[in-house]
Amino acid sequence: xxxxxxxxxxxxxxxxxxxxxxxxxxxxxxxxxxxxxxxxxxxxxxxxxxxxxxxxxxxxxxxxxxxxxxxxxxxxxxxxxxxxxxxxxxxxxxxxxxxxxxxxxxxxxxxxxxxxxxxxxxxxxxxxxxxxxxxxxxxxxxxxxxxxxxxxxxxxxxxxxxxxxxxxxxxxxxxxxxxxxxxxxxxxxxxxxxxxxxxxxxxxxxxxxxxxxxxxxxxxxxxxxxxxxxxxxxxxxxxxxxxxxxxxxxxxxxxxxxxxxxxxxxxxxxxxxxxxxxxxxxxxxxxxxxxxxxxxxxxxxxxxxxxxxxxxxxxxxxxxxxxxxxxxxxxxxxxxxxxxxxxxxxxxxxxxxxxxxxxxxxxxxxxxxxxxxxxxxxxxxxxxxxxxxxxxxxxxxxxxxxxxxxxxxxxxxxxxxxxxxxxxxxxxxxxxxxxxxxxx
Amino acid sequence: xxxxxxxxxxxxxxxxxxxxxxxxxxxxxxxxxxxxxxxxxxxxxxxxxxxxxxxxxxxxxxxxxxxxxxxxxxxxxxxxxxxxxxxxxxxxxxxxxxxxxxxxxxxxxxxxxxxxxxxxxxxxxxxxxxxxxxxxxxxxxxxxxxxxxxxxxxxxxxxxxxxxxxxxxxxxxxxxxxxxxxxxxxxxxxxxx
Numbered sequence: 130x131x132x133x134x135x136x137x138x139x140x141x142x143x144x145x146x147x148x149x150x151x152x153x154x155x156x157x158x159x160x161x162x163x164x165x166x167x168x169x170x171x172x173x174x175x176x177x178x179x180x181x182x183x184x185x186x187x188x189x190x191x192x193x194x195x196x197x198x199x200x201x202x203x204x205x206x207x208x209x210x211x212x213x214x215x216x217x218x219x220x221x222x223x224x225x226x227x228x229x230x231x232x233x234x235x236x237x238x239x240x241x242x243x244x245x246x247x248x249x250x251x252x253x254x255x256x257x258x259x260x261x262x263x264x265x266x267x268x269x270x271x272x273x274x275x276x277x278x279x280x281x282x283x284x285x286x287x288x289x290x291x292x293x294x295x296x297x298x299x300x301x302x303x304x305x306x307x308x309x310x311x312x313x314x315x316x317x318x319x320x321x322x323x324x325x326x327x328x329x330x331x332x333x334x335x336x337x338x339x340x341x342x343x344x345x346x347x348x349x350x351x352x353x354x355x356x357x358x359x360x361x362x363x364x365x366x367x368x369x370x371x372x373x374x375x376x377x378x379x380x381x382x383x384x385x386x387x388x389x390x391x392x393x394x395x396x397x398x399x400x401x402x403x404x405x406x407x408x409x410x411x412x413x414x415x416x417x418x419x420x421x422x423x424x425x426x427x428x429x430x431x432x433x434x435x436x437x438x439x440x441x442x443x444x445x446x447x448x449x450x451x452x453x454x455x456x457x458x459x460x461x462x463x464x465x466x467x468x469x470x471x472x473x474x475x476x477x478x479x480x481x482x483x484x485x486x487x488x489x490x491x492x493x494x495x496x497x498x499x500x501x502x503x504x505x506x507x508x509x510x511x512x513x514x515x516x517x518x519x520x521x522x523x524x525x526x527x528x529x530x531x532x533x534x535x536x537x538x539x540x541x542x543x544x545x546x547x548x549x550x551x552x553x554x555x556x557x558x559x560x561x562x563x564x565x566x567x568x569x
Numbered sequence: 570x571x572x573x574x575x576x577x578x579x580x581x582x583x584x585x586x587x588x589x590x591x592x593x594x595x596x597x598x599x600x601x602x603x604x605x606x607x608x609x610x611x612x613x614x615x616x617x618x619x620x621x622x623x624x625x626x627x628x629x630x631x632x633x634x635x636x637x638x639x640x641x642x643x644x645x646x647x648x649x650x651x652x653x654x655x656x657x658x659x660x661x662x663x664x665x666x667x668x669x670x671x672x673x674x675x676x677x678x679x680x681x682x683x684x685x686x687x688x689x690x691x692x693x694x695x696x697x698x699x700x701x702x703x704x705x706x707x708x709x710x711x712x713x714x715x716x717x718x719x720x721x722x723x724x725x726x727x728x729x730x731x732x733x734x735x736x737x738x739x740x741x742x743x744x745x746x747x748x749x750x751x752x753x754x755x756x757x758x759x760x761x762x
Contacts, residue, residue: 168713168718168751228672228673231672231673232673273701276674276700276701277671277673277674277700277701278673278674278700279700279751550679552677552679552695552760553760554760561677563675563676563677563697564676564677565676565677565678565679566676566677566678566698566711566751568678568711568718568751569678569679569680569681569682569718
């Protein structure tokens with residue numbers, strides 16, 4: 130018997146799982162959370178993002194109708210008038226996200242919180258403990274998530290993060306794909322380069338010029354080629370795609386830097402400098418109201434402006450001490466605004482982010498500053514908060530935001546259900562940290 | 570070798586502390602460590618601080634961080650006996666922990682309707698529902714019957730499932746088609762104030 134080996138059947142590696150890395154990706158996460166909380170929504174086309182006027186997430190049923198993230202609600206309604214539109218409830222999504230990672234961590238401590246709805250986990254060495262294969266362990270994780278959260282995830286299992294991420298997209302939604310080392314040569318020949326996280330359109334076009342169209346084409350080329358054409362990243366991806374894990378599953382808690390942000394889309398979009406500035410100042414005030422409510426103070430301010438084409442530009446500024454007074458930040462805010470604002474451009478949203486936040490810190494002052502003045506500013510803030518509490522938010526406001534009509538900042542139909550459906554003892558600001566099912 | 574040395578020096582520092590009730594100054598440490606240069610002392614101190622055995626105060630002086638023979642504080646003494654109160658708190662659990670065994674799978678549900686009235690579950694009550702439990706005979710479950718969600722007793726008689734209300738107004742139901750159970754009720758919360 131003779132064995133012929135040609136280049137397309139050549140194994141990349143003979144071992145199945147020298148290491149096992151899984152990528153767990155939630156299916157239409159925000160929409161799925163809504164459907165898990167309210168089972169009447171299951172199987173129905175639904176989108177979230179009512180409060181923004183744009184779809185921020187669409188259920189699979191809505192996606193099947195051609196309704197995608199990013200299109201406006203009115204466009205979506207034209208496609209399907211029966212579409213269910215829900216205001217986003219980020220509180221709910223955060224609880225589900227946290228629960229998701231906790232469930233995965235029950236199986237392995239090495240879990241990377243890659244985004245709100247995506248995780249990588251390293252399963253290497255767990256086979257003996259669970260007396261089952263890596264695909265079986267992956268399916269058990271998937272099953273636990275379905276059972277406990279009532280949402281589906283798609284799981285990819287392979288030898289590196291890059292390969293696992295390619296696999297998780299294979300059978301979405303509710304999919305599972307395991308790719309052991311000894312099947313790499315067969316599977317990757319049909320995978321186009323765009324599927325690799327890290328290859329953008331330019332890279333794909335460049336590789337195309339060398340006759341490289343599939344992932345297999347790429348890893349069949351010598352290492353030196355990858356390095357020469359695409360540098361360090363090219364080499365790293367070349368290794369990852371060959372089943373050599375270069376990017377570790379990092380368990381470092383992504384430093385949760387506390388920040389407070391306020392952003393608001395305004396309709397219609399505007400190129401009027403004074404108006405856009407007023408919107409920005411209103412956000413600045415709102416952010417500081419929240420900051421003071423939690424007895425915090427901040428030092429950094431990021432301002433960003435979003436144009437009608439969704440492109441955004443921003444800039445960060447820093448003051449010389451921590452402060453909780455809006456007036457300490459107004460001048461830096463308008464200076465940044467002047468830098469970022471482009472005459473002629475049409476804007477649809479402004480936003481501010483307060484960062485470098487600490488608790489308390491109002492009594493901090495600089496050597497060259499007048500402590501009396503700082504004290505006075507604090508008293509002004511306290512008085513403003515008190516008046517606004519009594520007469521409505523933004524009754525007293527910075528003159529620069531004057532041209533915006535004072536109105537209820539949350540039209541009731543744009544509020545998340547949970548902010549209206551309060552339980553005894555809950556307030557608009559603080560609610561129980563357990564999801565409330567909507568069955569009755 | 571170096572480890573032994575470190576251990577020995579830690580012990581000597583501790584002895585100094587226990588004897589004098591304070592940490593040595595840098596010049597005293599020359600003697601404690603049996604060094605001839607203060608620079609060597611400085612390096613040794615940094616090493617000990619890095620290992621978390623000792624700490625430095627704001628002025629750079631050494632303070633005991635992890636002296637091996639700690640003095641346990643048990644609160645104020647009354648009539649010569651230590652108060653056990655502070656020691657005991659580690660064995661306590663929060664109301665959350667008491668009510669919830671799997672926080673990842675537990676949800677709230679506000680009761681409406683009177684189907685479980687005789688079981689003491691009133692409209693407006695807040696029940697805790699756990700999703701990953703397999704219902705057992707006699708459990709209260711959240712079930713979907715004829716596209717309506719209700720709370721019922723889950724009963725299994727000779728392999729047949731029956732849902733029974735805790736209210737004579739409602740007849741027991743024997744689901745014909747597939748029965749969907751969203752979870753098992755593990756607690757009921759009624760807040761009066």
